[in-house]
Amino acid sequence: MKNELQPAWVCLGMLLILLTAIPAGAWGQSCSNDDPDVTLTFTDLGLGTVQIFYLSDFDPSDVSHHPLLFSFSVTNQGGAIRTLRLGFEVHSESDQLLDGMTESFPVAPSETKTGTNQQLSDETSEFELDSFDISSAGEELEDTILEIGYLPEGEYTFILTLTDVALATEISRCEFTITVTNPRTIDLIFPGSWFGGDLPPEASPLPQFQWQSRASRFNFRLCPVLPGDASGDEVMENEPVYASLDFATGFVGTHTFLYPPSAEELVDGQGYCWQVEAIVPTSSGDVLFYSDILCFEFGTAAGGGSLDRILNLLQLGLPPGRLAQILEQLEGLEPTGYVTIDGIQVSLEDLEQLLEILLAEGWEVGDVEIE
Numbered sequence: 001m002k003n004e005l006q007p008a009w010v011c012l013g014m015l016l017i018l019l020t021a022i023p024a025g026a027w028g029q030s031c032s033n034d035d036p037d038v039t040l041t042f043t044d045l046g047l048g049t050v051q052i053f054y055l056s057d058f059d060p061s062d063v064s065h066h067p068l069l070f071s072f073s074v075t076n077q078g079g080a081i082r083t084l085r086l087g088f089e090v091h092s093e094s095d096q097l098l099d100g101m102t103e104s105f106p107v108a109p110s111e112t113k114t115g116t117n118q119q120l121s122d123e124t125s126e127f128e129l130d131s132f133d134i135s136s137a138g139e140e141l142e143d144t145i146l147e148i149g150y151l152p153e154g155e156y157t158f159i160l161t162l163t164d165v166a167l168a169t170e171i172s173r174c175e176f177t178i179t180v181t182n183p184r185t186i187d188l189i190f191p192g193s194w195f196g197g198d199l200p201p202e203a204s205p206l207p208q209f210q211w212q213s214r215a216s217r218f219n220f221r222l223c224p225v226l227p228g229d230a231s232g233d234e235v236m237e238n239e240p241v242y243a244s245l246d247f248a249t250g251f252v253g254t255h256t257f258l259y260p261p262s263a264e265e266l267v268d269g270q271g272y273c274w275q276v277e278a279i280v281p282t283s284s285g286d287v288l289f290y291s292d293i294l295c296f297e298f299g300t301a302a303g304g305g306s307l308d309r310i311l312n313l314l315q316l317g318l319p320p321g322r323l324a325q326i327l328e329q330l331e332g333l334e335p336t337g338y339v340t341i342d343g344i345q346v347s348l349e350d351l352e353q354l355l356e357i358l359l360a361e362g363w364e365v366g367d368v369e370i371e
Helices: 007-020 119-120 139-148 306-315 322-330 347-361
Strands: 028-033 038-042 070-075 083-090 096-102 105-107 112-116 128-131 154-164 167-182 186-190 208-213 217-224 242-248 253-258 271-282 286-290 296-297 339-341 345-346
Touching: 028 038, 038 154, 038 167, 070 083, 070 105, 112 119, 119 339, 167 271, 208 271, 306 347, 339 347, 345 347
Parallel strands: none
Antiparallel strands: 028 167, 038 070, 070 112, 083 096, 083 105, 083 154, 096 128, 154 167, 186 208, 208 253, 217 242, 217 271, 271 286, 271 296, 339 345
């Protein structure tokens, strides 16, 4: 953001860019037209996946580089010229952040006029917001925006209105609500530890990698530790034994990735490091946010028995909290010492491998019954 921008333009830019925080079709949108001759419509232009919004994309001194986020249209189906004004408002969950209005403009009979968010800050457009008020936004929010460069997470409602100048009456209104999450961090959970010293062991040939993030698209890389590597960053420069790029988990929160059976087999006694990169759409294109790096040593004799690993796999596959309920039901019961699947006795290792393969292929555990 250039230093010469005034606070009003800073907030205006910040607010406009938020119109693409959730996917198309997921908008909380409604339009009402109280005049039978005049209609106002709003159209999302396909940037509904944007999750981070930079104020510099709305620098009024460089309108040509503004991102194109949405369009609107005004149609006069009547038989007389109508003189109208377009209004634009933005509300947070508790306050009104912006209230702006264009100068009056005519719409002839059977005429449709269209505009975009770019024109709201374009001095050559009749849809430029000629007057607007941001005084109700509050100094705290304005200071936060200027400090971090993007709008804080939260829920925001945007309102477009049409006012008939002659009647001094609002005749059309479109409202739409979005939720902004600003996913920027990734916290790795399991398996592994920081590079250096003795690496923690991992026994499963199909490890289940877990991390937390508010993003939903990721790159994943698993690289071998080679002689001479002095840091996790150096390890991640090695040729990966496996990489999965630009995959979507489809949910927000704790994410998991099961090492696929078709991937290169892990070598007994070999050290490995892994890293996740969040792919976050912004108004200026995708950006990557990198996680830290965790490392482990694969070994078939590593600690942690099959039963512990089976419980961990069930925890990943079952609905939240369901495994705890099952274990409560099993408290005090004595195991028989063997497991059967469809009447066939199998070992815990066989059961573990079966669960790993099923989860890797996208299966989920619907439920577990205790008899």
